[in-house]
Amino acid sequence: MAASAAAAIGSPLKCGLISSQGFSGSTRSFQWRKNEKRNVRKGCRGVITAKIDLRPPPYSLDALEPHMSRETFEYHWGKHHRAYVDNLNKQIVGTELDTKTLEDIILLTYNKGDLLPPFNNAAQVWNHDFFWESMKPGGGGKPSGELLELINRDFGSFEGFVNEFKAAAATQFGSGWAWLVYKANRLDVGNAVNPRPSDEDKKLVVVKSPNAVNPLVWDYSPLLTIDVWEHAYYLDFQNRRPDYISTFMEKLVSWDAVNFRLEAAKARAAEREEEEERKKTEYEDNQADLDAREMYLESSDADDSEAD
Amino acid sequence: MPSITSDKKMVNAELSEASEAKSSIVPGINPSFQEQVSYGSPNLITRKTLKTTAPLGFRGLQTFSLPDLPYDYGDLEPAISSEIMQLHHQKHHQAYITNYNKALEQLDSAIAKGDASTVVKLQGAIKFNGGGHVNHSIFWKNLAPVREGGGEPPKASLGSAIDSHFGSLEALVQKMNAEGAALQGSGWVWLAVDKEFKRLVVETTANQDPLVTKGPSLVPLLGIDVWEHAYYLQYKNVRPDYLKNIWKVINWKYASEVYDKALD
Numbered sequence: 410m411a412a413s414a415a416a417a418i419g420s421p422l423k424c425g426l427i428s429s430q431g432f433s434g435s436t437r438s439f440q441w442r443k444n445e446k447r448n449v450r451k452g453c454r455g456v457i458t459a460k461i462d463l464r465p466p467p468y469s470l471d472a473l474e475p476h477m478s479r480e481t482f483e484y485h486w487g488k489h490h491r492a493y494v495d496n497l498n499k500q501i502v503g504t505e506l507d508t509k510t511l512e513d514i515i516l517l518t519y520n521k522g523d524l525l526p527p528f529n530n531a532a533q534v535w536n537h538d539f540f541w542e543s544m545k546p547g548g549g550g551k552p553s554g555e556l557l558e559l560i561n562r563d564f565g566s567f568e569g570f571v572n573e574f575k576a577a578a579a580t581q582f583g584s585g586w587a588w589l590v591y592k593a594n595r596l597d598v599g600n601a602v603n604p605r606p607s608d609e610d611k612k613l614v615v616v617k618s619p620n621a622v623n624p625l626v627w628d629y630s631p632l633l634t635i636d637v638w639e640h641a642y643y644l645d646f647q648n649r650r651p652d653y654i655s656t657f658m659e660k661l662v663s664w665d666a667v668n669f670r671l672e673a674a675k676a677r678a679a680e681r682e683e684e685e686e687r688k689k690t691e692y693e694d695n696q697a698d699l700d701a702r703e704m705y706l707e708s709s710d711a712d713d714s715e716a717d
Numbered sequence: 718m719p720s721i722t723s724d725k726k727m728v729n730a731e732l733s734e735a736s737e738a739k740s741s742i743v744p745g746i747n748p749s750f751q752e753q754v755s756y757g758s759p760n761l762i763t764r765k766t767l768k769t770t771a772p773l774g775f776r777g778l779q780t781f782s783l784p785d786l787p788y789d790y791g792d793l794e795p796a797i798s799s800e801i802m803q804l805h806h807q808k809h810h811q812a813y814i815t816n817y818n819k820a821l822e823q824l825d826s827a828i829a830k831g832d833a834s835t836v837v838k839l840q841g842a843i844k845f846n847g848g849g850h851v852n853h854s855i856f857w858k859n860l861a862p863v864r865e866g867g868g869e870p871p872k873a874s875l876g877s878a879i880d881s882h883f884g885s886l887e888a889l890v891q892k893m894n895a896e897g898a899a900l901q902g903s904g905w906v907w908l909a910v911d912k913e914f915k916r917l918v919v920e921t922t923a924n925q926d927p928l929v930t931k932g933p934s935l936v937p938l939l940g941i942d943v944w945e946h947a948y949y950l951q952y953k954n955v956r957p958d959y960l961k962n963i964w965k966v967i968n969w970k971y972a973s974e975v976y977d978k979a980l981d
Contacts, residue, residue, distance in 0.1 A: 488954040529901050582845040583924035584902035584945075620902035639903070639945035640954065648808040648946065 461501075461511055461534060463494040466541035473546060476660040481644050489640055490537040497530035511535055512625060519626040532621035536586060539623075540636050545663035552664040556671055563613040570615070571658055574635075577617040578654045584638040585619040591671060593678035594628035603627055611678060630674035632667045778825050780818045783811050784854055792862035796962045798951045806857070809946055813849030813925070820846055848925035852905060852940060859939050861968035871969040875938070875976045882917045889919070894960040896921050897943045908939040908972070910979050936979040938972040 466472075466486060471479035497514075501507050506514050506527060515535060518528035551567055552560065564570035570589075578587035593610045594603065604627055605614050613632070616624060624631050635641075635657050642653035786806060791799035820842040827835035861867035870886055871879060883889040889908070896919060897906035904923045911918055913934040920931050928937045941963060948959035 484953050492954070582841070583904075640949060643945060643949045647804055647950075648812070 461494055461497055463491050464538055468546055473544060473661060476656050478645050485640060493530045493533040497527060497534055500527045500530060515625055529621045532623055536623050539631060540634050542666050543633050543663055544661040548662050549660045556668050559613050573615045575654050577615050578635050578637050579651055581617040581637050583619060585617060587617045587635050587637060588624050588631050589633040590614055590616060590624045590629040590631050591674035592629050632670045778821060781814050781850060783814055786857050788862050793860055793966045796966045801950050805947060810853040813846045817846035817850050845925050848927045851927045852925055855937055855940050856942055858971050859968055860966050866970050867966035867968055868964060869969060871973055873973060875973040878917055890964055892919050897941055897960050898957050900943050903944040906941045906943060907937050909935045909937050910976055911935055912979055915980060938975050939967060
């Protein structure tokens, strides 16, 4: 997918499908890799059709052995993740969701909790992309720098965080996910039901979610996830979910990815604050103008009445 | 809505799952009782209450233990592999029982102390683990080796009820397979009889919710576990193949007995 949009325009005889590069424009992108406009392609006659693609993990399918087997990847990525992509595309083709970004499809079909049919597939596509990128060969260990400072601040210690994350993952009844997120949400976001309403903003929290739900729908910024659907660990660990979770923490977590996402999350939060400040100032300026005009009108009335 | 408060004891039970914890017994107070499953009774699990001479308000706590399978782990092959049956029974069902017992213990103590918020907090664990125990106890009886009638179509009253309500057994099987395949995440698909309206229904429940959560007059005749642990080692992601094959070992005799008793 190295071809650029410019190349596509420059050679009109090329009738192939080329995806255009560039940031999606949405600040809600927590992808570790540069976020291509993944779902907008110019077809043969320049007709734009949406097609969510199946992204491979950023490593080979056997790269996480022996902690997560190649066989697991062949099914988890090759069958489950692929099916979510294929089924989503079938569901959205020809609908108004067709040209939207994956994140927008998720938020629209979440529908304040009254899930529309494409939600499960859309969210699971996103969740699995995010999951592969949350791991790396030779992963595990401890974070450092500002990330570690924040963890110490918000969880007491790294061990405190690990325990809380493991507990969330172990006690997600049924299928679902456990997350480390950066919480800096606005209370008035229409689509959000805040699972941690009493917590202050701009802190790290651990949350868990059922089935396909992810923290985007609560307007949180995900930093790390573990898939605790049984298909994620059954071939390697059978019923032993706690062993799988421990292995994930000790051998697989990509703290690089978490760091990158944290920076993006903080930048987004700062942007929003600025935006809100700007709007507030604008509003106040407008109000001041209105007040000034009223004062002018009042004083001119007074003059007239006096002249009379 | 996610809950982020985790019950540490519950977590420890999960974390020590690998060490095959036996059912817990409240020390020095009551012996454990074999949990009774009555065929065809509307309350599918009957519990004997323990009479004690303990102080006023103390009820005595029954604990549950893993029921034996009425067949060997390998007897349902090739429809369901021996490996799956053993893990499913000895690990998954046992874990639900272990955690259910622990939750009941904690519930008992919270009630005795008048700790209402703990009582409420425990409801999730009770529903999940208790439901898991209820559902799997039914499930083992829903299956039978071929040589003992597994897969033989229903006759008599249940057989004709199926024909008149669904058109045919094939139609019922198709409907249950479709609903089972479409179920998102984990759960069960049920054939049930509604005692009040005296008719058959097909229902699904999420996670380990027992069928009664869908209607108080529903009596489960057959439940098919569509959690991934029920089929993954053998069928991997192809849940529809598991659903197609499980009918070869479905115990319609048991379902008929339950049906007849329910409409008595």
